[in-house]
Amino acid sequence: MSANTRAHDATTGGTPAAPAPFGVYFSLNNGLSDTKPSLKRHLSKMSGMYADDDAYRAMLEKEDTLLYEFYDLGVPEAEGNLAFGTSIVYPGKVGDEYFMTKGHFHTILDTSEVYYCIGGKGFMLMENPEGDVRIEAFSPGRAVYVPGRYAHRSINVGPEPLITFYVFRADAGHDYGSIETKGFRKIVMERDGAPVVVDNPKWK
Ligand SMILES: O=P(O)(O)OC[C@H]1O[C@H](O)[C@H](O)[C@@H](O)[C@@H]1O
Ligand SMILES: [Fe+2]
Structure with a gap:
């Protein structure tokens, strides 16, 4: 399995089934599992997604930095099943814009998701097709x-x-x-040492 493809359970054809009961360890210190492989997204996978293209290019010339990693445990994609895991976004910025995940809608648009913060400090940026933008803070325990x-x-x-x-x-x-082509309406940047939410200059 390549590091950047999603792992999906090898059920033997037909409708994906519920997995057998299982448990998995995720470290409360670094978020990583000791047995499962993570999927990793490096800077090169985020072309055009940061506002400052010059800063992006300059950074990429030096190193294809690991921005974040997360888990896909391969729970079959069936209606009654739940996918879960940890996501670890490393600290850093491209220009003045903080490291972030690509972001996505769910293909089944009206399906929700819950995140529980184990460590670090950040935000969940959310936006619906009607243009309602919401932001919620992440800190341990939230x-x-x-x-x-x-x-x-x-x-x-x-x-x-x-x-x-x-x-x-x-x-x-x-x-x-639509996230890869248009981005989100807002971005989060550092100004005078603190995060601010500003309009995305690339959003059309
Ligand atoms: O898919 P991205 O937007 O790059 O974010 C990476 C991952 O972040 C979280 O862990 C989500 O729950 C995953 O479903 C998602 O794939
Ligand atoms: Fe999601």
Whole structure:
């Protein structure tokens, strides 16, 4: 399995079934599992997604930095199943814009997701197709509910990894299309040492 493809359970054809009961360890210190492989997204996978293209290019010339990693445990994509795991967004910025996930809508648009912050400091940026933009803070112990219809992106504004645990309907799917072409309406940048939410200059 390549590091950047989603792992999906090898059920033997037909309708994906419920998995057998299972447990998995995720570290409360760094968010990582000791047995499962993570999926990793590096800077090169985020072309055009940060506002400052010059800063992006300059950074990429030096190193293809690991921005975030997360788990896809391969729970079959069936209606009654839940997908879960941790997501770890590392600290840093491209220009003045904080490291973040790509962000996505769910393919089944009205499916929701819950995130629980285990470590670090950041935001969940959310936006629905009608243009309603919401932002919720992440700090250890805070849970965020992402309702159906809202695209969502995790943003790390602190000096430590932003670690969250997430759960969503396993058949929800990931729709990156409009996020990759238009982005979110708002972005989060550092100004005078603090995060500010500003209009995305690339949003059309
Ligand atoms: O898919 P991205 O927007 O790059 O975010 C990476 C991952 O973040 C979280 O862990 C979500 O629950 C995953 O479903 C998502 O795939
Ligand atoms: Fe999601």
